Amino acid sequence: QLPSRVKLVDVGPRDGLQNEKQPVPAETKIGLVHRLQDAGLREIEVTSFVSPKWVPQMADNAHVMHGIVRKPGVRYSVLTPNMKGLEAALAAPREEWPNEIVVFGAASEAFSQRNINCSIAESIERFAPVVATARENGIDVRGAMSCTVGCPYEGEVAPAKVGYLAQLMKGIGVQRIDVADTIGVGTPRKVQAAMEATLAHFSVDDISGHFHDTYGQALVNTLAALELGVWNFQSSSAGLGGCPYAKGATGNVATEDVVYLLHGMGIETGIDLDRLIDAGVYISEALGRKTGSRVATALLNK
Numbered sequence: 001q002l003p004s005r006v007k008l009v010d011v012g013p014r015d016g017l018q019n020e021k022q023p024v025p026a027e028t029k030i031g032l033v034h035r036l037q038d039a040g041l042r043e044i045e046v047t048s049f050v051s052p053k054w055v056p057q058m059a060d061n062a063h064v065m066h067g068i069v070r071k072p073g074v075r076y077s078v079l080t081p082n083m084k085g086l087e088a089a090l091a092a093p094r095e096e097w098p099n100e101i102v103v104f105g106a107a108s109e110a111f112s113q114r115n116i117n118c119s120i121a122e123s124i125e126r127f128a129p130v131v132a133t134a135r136e137n138g139i140d141v142r143g144a145m146s147c148t149v150g151c152p153y154e155g156e157v158a159p160a161k162v163g164y165l166a167q168l169m170k171g172i173g174v175q176r177i178d179v180a181d182t183i184g185v186g187t188p189r190k191v192q193a194a195m196e197a198t199l200a201h202f203s204v205d206d207i208s209g210h211f212h213d214t215y216g217q218a219l220v221n222t223l224a225a226l227e228l229g230v231w232n233f234q235s236s237s238a239g240l241g242g243c244p245y246a247k248g249a250t251g252n253v254a255t256e257d258v259v260y261l262l263h264g265m266g267i268e269t270g271i272d273l274d275r276l277i278d279a280g281v282y283i284s285e286a287l288g289r290k291t292g293s294r295v296a297t298a299l300l301n302k
């Protein structure tokens, strides 16, 4: 019995654009957020409050958060790896605060070092006050776990490492957790093993799948997660993206492709596929390239 409804978080403005070499104007990012919410997305990962030296593309974080015109019922999330990031996110007037912040760790030590410049244990120490302060201020907290099936530096990652990180995240008050296949190497049984290790610490309602499509496995991994009852997923319109510290990794699975899969199985998303395709065309044209969505490509060529 698969879930009858799925919530998709479009992470395109953040995960999708963070690795883009050409400067993307804040206005374009804001335009993408507006199109996504008009297409029916109920949560959008807008930007990240990280070091502009590490990720220059997200340096306009405050500008983007200021520029979006919020739609009632839509939640806006941002990445905050440390107190400095959270303080920057909360420096804005309250109505521009994110609804949810994301602290992001890794199931592999090497990736933790490369991505956030500290060990897994140190990352949890850094996240603890971020989580506490966010929650005191009424902001929800999600934890992202990178490299839950494979790491670009360490190779295969054991489910026990995922369980260990999930337990640490739970221990500091993280409410929801992403099981991410950062480099897209996972296959269904491996993804299910990572999910099951996470299920030992979080309810199925609080777990999301975050699949990159590097090896073309993201949709089948989505189905594998659905089989376990997982009903929250992250994806990027037009399949944008890649992580700057995961060389060769492509973008997230395209939101259009996930929506087509889900609607085809009678699973509700609240998303209008045509309008979503328009959002993907908008950002692809702004970047001067073709959409990475197979479904959008097929429907646009019909």
Ligand code: HMG
Residues within 6 Å of the ligand: 015, 018, 048, 049, 050, 051, 052, 054, 055, 079, 081, 082, 084, 085, 086, 088, 104, 115, 116, 117, 144, 145, 146, 147, 180, 181, 182, 210, 212, 242, 243, 244, 245
């Ligand atoms: P650090 O260098 O260890 O931090 O970076 P530090 O505390 O030693 O500070 C060094 C400098 O950075 C200082 O500036 C700080 O002020 C500044 P300086 O004195 O040299 O001028 N700094 C900051 N500036 C702005 N905002 C901040 C901030 N923090 C410090 N928040 C840090 C540690 C985590 C900040 C750094 O490593 C970093 O920014 N990393 C970027 C990580 C990132 O954004 N990765 C991509 C997102 S994760 C991802 O894509 C995976 C995901 O999608 C799931 C998946 O697919 O796996 C979520």
Ligand code: MG
Residues within 6 Å of the ligand: 015, 180, 182, 210, 212, 243, 252
């Ligand atoms: Mg990602």
